[in-house]
Amino acid sequence: MPILYYVRHGETDFNAEQRLQGRLDTLLNARGRLQAKDSGEVLRDLFARDNRNAGDFTYVASPLRRARETMEILRPTLGLPPQPYQTDDRLLEISYGAWEGLTLPEIEARMPEMLAERERAKWDFAPPDGESYRELTARIGEWYASLTRDTVVAGHGGGVRALMALFNVLPKEEATHAQIAQGVVYVFADGTMARYA
Numbered sequence: 260m261p262i263l264y265y266v267r268h269g270e271t272d273f274n275a276e277q278r279l280q281g282r283l284d285t286l287l288n289a290r291g292r293l294q295a296k297d298s299g300e301v302l303r304d305l306f307a308r309d310n311r312n313a314g315d316f317t318y319v320a321s322p323l324r325r326a327r328e329t330m331e332i333l334r335p336t337l338g339l340p341p342q343p344y345q346t347d348d349r350l351l352e353i354s355y356g357a358w359e360g361l362t363l364p365e366i367e368a369r370m371p372e373m374l375a376e377r378e379r380a381k382w383d384f385a386p387p388d389g390e391s392y393r394e395l396t397a398r399i400g401e402w403y404a405s406l407t408r409d410t411v412v413a414g415h416g417g418g419v420r421a422l423m424a425l426f427n428v429l430p431k432e433e434a435t436h437a438q439i440a441q442g443v444v445y446v447f448a449d450g451t452m453a454r455y456a
Contacts, residue, residue, distance in 0.1 A: 260449060261409050264445075265414060265446070266295075266330075266333065266412065266443075267418075267440070268325040269287045269288075269442065270288055273285050279361055280359065281358075282352060285325050287325055287328045295329040298333050298443070299336030301443070315408075317408050317411070319413075320347075321346065321414045322350075322351065326414055326415065329413040330344055333413070351415075352415035352416075352417050355390075356388030381432060382431045392424070395421045399425065416439035419439045419445050420434045420437050422452070428451070
């Protein structure tokens with residue numbers, strides 16, 4: 260099984276405002292750019308520790324700009340040019356559908372029963388025109404099954420939660436509630452997960 264070095268994109272203004280981003284194509288803010296650089300430095304240290312060369316890996320990002328920006332900032336800290344790297348639509352953030360751009364308090368004010376349903380059974384819940392964690396995990400699992408070598412990923416918090424469920428790091432419902440930090444590298448190897456900051 261290939262080792263994954265998974266970096267959640269750096270902070271955006273939507274993150275700072277606690278708005279659901281999903282597929283909205285937001286940009287990193289100043290703090291997010293620093294977090295992306297920090298993630299690159301963490302990767303550099305991990306590769307040095309493990310006697311690995313940065314050129315030994317495949318690099319792939321979600322096509323959303325916040326993930327691509329993160330990749331293009333962290334690669335130079337590894338001695339690589341910002342590009343080239345791959346993008347893959349299967350790494351897109353979970354779709355929140357009609358809820359994208361809203362905060363949880365705004366959703367609660369508009370549709371409290373639906374938000375309560377989500378909190379009771381988040382694994383199978385999909386917002387209007389959105390996607391469930393079960394569906395997200397299926398596409399992330401399909402992507403992972405296609406890998407042939409150790410890979411560095413710039414993606415989204417939902418992708419980390421999906422991988423936690425896929426590798427049984429946490430029970431599925433617990434994984435959907437996991438807090439996923441920015442500026443951190445999540446390493447998935449042999450069915451385990453380690454977190455480095």
